[in-house]
Amino acid sequence: MSRLKWYGIGLVIGIVIVLFTSVLQIKTNLIADLMHWWEFNQHKETALIIGRANDAIGLDPAVVTDQESLKVTINLYDTLVVYDRSGASVEPSLAESWSVSDNGLVWHFKIRQGVVFHDNTPLDAQAVIFNFNRWMDPSNPYHAGHFSYWNLSFGGFPGIVDHVRAISDDVVEIKLSEPYAPFLNTLAMPAFGIASPEAIKTYNEALKYKPVGTGPFIFESWNENGEIKLTKNSLYWGAKPKVDALIFKSIISHRERYVKLKGSEIHIAYDLPAQISNELEEEDELTLSRRPVFNVGYLAFNMSNKHLKLANVREAIGHMIDKDAMIEAAFDATTRPASTFVPPVLWGHHEGIESIAYDVDEAKRLLRKVGIRETIELNLLLMDSPREYFPNPVSLGLFLKDSFAKAGIDLHLEILPWEEVIAKSKNGDYDMVLAGWNGDVADPDNFLYNFFASENTSKGLITNYSLYHNQEVDNLLSQARQMNDQSFRESLYREIQELIALEIPAIPLIHTMPTIGLSKTVKGFVPHISGVEPLNLVELKEVAK
Known part of the structure; x- marks a missing residue:
């Protein structure tokens, strides 16, 4: 056979092979495309949708104090240590271990290795120090912003923190100027979530709109309707999220939140009143969860006001409030009247203190005693939307207005959006204010120091809304912070509550038991005593019919 013929046969075979390979490649690509399409359609995004009464104020935990913000940020940021799911003890988080000197002043935290922020920058000792310097140093x-939790926790800037420095690439030393019994619990608060230093440098004060942490979820969007979306952090160092996304929706109306929960438009509905809770319990596809009673709602008097600086006037107002009638008018059957500012479930609660008795005639007598015989006008600042401790704040305001009128006080209600109430409260711009607190940690200090320490009256950072100054109370609060003996600390907190009950800078009104509605598809949700919980262990599962 001639060479030319062989060339021809070879050419034909070559063409056949090329054609066969091309067809095979096309089929292979088609099969791969079909497999990707199948996988995509088999795994649709699972989004856990949460309905709450109010939008977040900001997503930088260091500069916010409201629960709506912290409910989101706890899923974006990690702290050095973290509470367990019961809130009873502290566990490792970004710090995998720690030690403290015998005198309680020097703490060493070993930083977990291999952790990255959402912007792919590494976590190390220097990143932790960068955050502490931002929090503690006004210069x-x-x-940028009001670092209220730092101020509350550490007594100013820098307060009792002497220095924060690196011992090595993965060990941080924090030295205190005096012992601080709640120190470890304090570091577990969501306010001390560690943010990316690079993100802080890039966004500074705008970090509250562009959060970057190490947490189980990553910020995606926040729209003008108050809807916030977080997506799963696939590189999370801890327990991986069981859903692909979290969506927080702002739904002011209790009834609307319930209707959307019932209609499967949301999976979790926070803060439902008793009437709706009773309806919810009749629904086969829904379930109910309750938080422990770990809050207090109260009426704070601005003691710089010419009338309210008088103890007889403050006591008179106490006699104007019928707490049983108040609960019937503005709360539900799970609400308890408060006689002091420490919740009954918390150690240090003083069960021997009783509420001021309802007695309008005694109120009038006390006003006359200080020369008030004509009607006086006072302003009450309150929010226009629900809080966990005030589910119906406007109804409460109207009840107080009617009650005060019986004894000759004309109460003007200044009803404002929550963000404006916070701004005015932090600056002391009111006569009286409806205030409340959900406990962050299981320590009376978290209530009594925040409410009544003289240090907490600086404009822009006020949490002592009464502007109350009492050196004996300050000394007792300081002493209790420095002692580790819980029984001794408890005796100090009981003494403080007795002094507060005598001077009446504020009136404790109620403790509520916040109710949460859940779809039965929600599994693994555990309500945290503090009012905010990470949601990475929550999943959605179809319910067997």
Whole structure:
């Protein structure tokens, strides 16, 4: 056979092979495309949708104090240590271990290795120190905003923190100027979530709109309707999220939240009143969860007001409030009247203190005693939307207005959006204010120090809404912070509550038991005593019919 013929046969075979390979490649690509399409359609995004009464104020935990913000940020940021799911003890988080000197002043935290922020920058000792310097140093260029939790926890800037420095690449030393019994619990608060230093440098004060942490979820969007979306952090160092996304929706109306829960438009509905809770329990596809009673709602008097600086006037107002009637008018059957500012479930609660008795005639007598015989006018600042401790704040305001009128006080209600109430409260711009607190940690200090320490009256950072100054109370609060003996600390907190009950800078009104509605598809949800919980262990599962 001639060479030319062989060339021809070879050419034909080559063409056949090329054609066969091309067809095979096309089929292979088609099969791969079909497999990707199948996988995509088999795994649709699972989004856990949460309905709450109010939008977040900001997503930088260091500069917010409201629960709506912290409910989101706890899923974006990690702290050095974290509460267990019961809230009873502290566990490792970004710090995998720690130690403290015998005198309680020097703490060493070993930083977990291999953790990255959502912007792919690494976590190390220097990143932790960068955050502490931002929080504690007002001259730091990134100390932008009101760092209320730092001020409350550490007594100013820098307060009792002497220094924060690196011992090595993965060990941070924190030295205190005096012992601080709640120190470890304090570091577990969501306010001390560690943010990416690079993100802080890039966004500074705008970090509250562009959060970057190490948490189980990553920020995606926040729209003008108050809807916030977080997506799963696939590189999370801890327990991986069981859903692909979290969506927080702002739904002011209790009834609307319930209707959307019933209609499967949301999976979790926070803060439902008793009437709706009773309806919910009749629904086969829904279930109910309750938080422990770990809050207090109260009426704070601005003691710089010419009338309210008089103890007889403050006591008179106490006699004007019928707490049983108040609960019937503005709360539900799970609400308890408060006689002091420490919740009954918390150690240090003083069960021997009783509420001021309802007695309008005694109220009038006390007003006359200080020369008030004509009607006086006072302003009450309150929010226009529900809080966990005030589910119906406007109804409460109207009840107080009617009650005060019986004894000759004309109460003007200044009803404002929550963000404006916070701004005015932090600056002391009111005569009286409806205030409340959900406990962050299981320690009376978290209530009594925040409400009544003289240190907490600086404009812009006020949490002592009464502007109350009492050196004996300050000394007792300081002493209790420095002692580790819980029984001794308890005796100090009981003494403080007795002093507060005598001077009446504020009146404790109620403790509520917040109710949460859940779809039965929600599994693994555990309500945290503090009012905020990470949701990475929550999943959605179809219910067998």
